[in-house]
Amino acid sequence: MSQPASPIGVFVTPVTPLQQNCTTVWCTATNKAAVIDPGGSVDAVLGEVARRGLTLDQIWITHGHLDHAGGAAEMQEKTGVQITGPQKADQFWIDRIVESGRMYGLPDARPFTPDRWLEDGDRVSLGETTWEVRHCPGHTPGHVIFFNRAARFAQVGDVLFKGSVGRTDFPMSDPPALIRAVVEKLWPLGEDVTFVPGHGPISTFGEERRTNPFVSDAALRSAPIQREPVGPA
Numbered sequence: 001m002s003q004p005a006s007p008i009g010v011f012v013t014p015v016t017p018l019q020q021n022c023t024t025v026w027c028t029a030t031n032k033a034a035v036i037d038p039g040g041s042v043d044a045v046l047g048e049v050a051r052r053g054l055t056l057d058q059i060w061i062t063h064g065h066l067d068h069a070g071g072a073a074e075m076q077e078k079t080g081v082q083i084t085g086p087q088k089a090d091q092f093w094i095d096r097i098v099e100s101g102r103m104y105g106l107p108d109a110r111p112f113t114p115d116r117w118l119e120d121g122d123r124v125s126l127g128e129t130t131w132e133v134r135h136c137p138g139h140t141p142g143h144v145i146f147f148n149r150a151a152r153f154a155q156v157g158d159v160l161f162k163g164s165v166g167r168t169d170f171p172m173s174d175p176p177a178l179i180r181a182v183v184e185k186l187w188p189l190g191e192d193v194t195f196v197p198g199h200g201p202i203s204t205f206g207e208e209r210r211t212n213p214f215v216s217d218a219a220l221r222s223a224p225i226q227r228e229p230v231g232p233a
């Protein structure tokens with residue numbers, strides 16, 4: 001018995017000293033690819049896209065932090081493809097990419113101008129695949145996630161990690177909004193959904209609902225969140 005072929009492919013390239021999960025997704029019917037969150041190592045990511053016989057079609061951005069978005073301008077210059085996302089409230093962070101780059105020792109990080117801002121409920125097409133957008137503020141005000149319903153796959157940036165959630169100690173962060181986003185925007189997509197977070201290993205929504213100390217069903221029943229997650233930017 002052969003399994004039906006997946007409509008999408010995925011590979012992850014950790015980039016920047018913050019080891020951000022730059023995620024390349026593609027339509028297996030057309031080999032059209034989107035790079036999600038090119039925070040750096042642009043040539044290495046483009047080289048791997050080419051090595052796999054894929055055609056870069058789009059750049060997607062979950063949020064405006066430099067480790068996710070600091071290489072978007074360079075990738076666009078080198079390929080000519082459009083930049084989609086994040087939601088427009090993250091202009092606040094895009095405007096701070098150069099300053100943050102100096103702070104984090106990433107002097108090549110540059111701001112960019114999205115060709116298309118995203119809103120909750122938007123859809124983006126890649127080849128023959130369709131991806132749903134959810135606006136998940138809290139870590140940053142304009143954070144979005146990308147969900148492929150057919151493949152049961154999501155790229156969630158710094159909203160949710162295996163065993164943790166995004167930091168909410170930044171300017172414009174909103175801790176209660178982050179928890180609401182996880183519970184009201186991610187969980188309804190299904191426990192069987194596999195996700196790539198912005199940093200660290202992959203997991204599933206079901207696994208996090210069972211075990212994540214910040215957002216498991218048991219943790220949310222027993223008490224409000226008492227401590228700040230200490231994690232990557």
Ligand SMILES: [Zn+2]
Nearest residue numbers: 063065158233
């Ligand atoms: Zn972030």
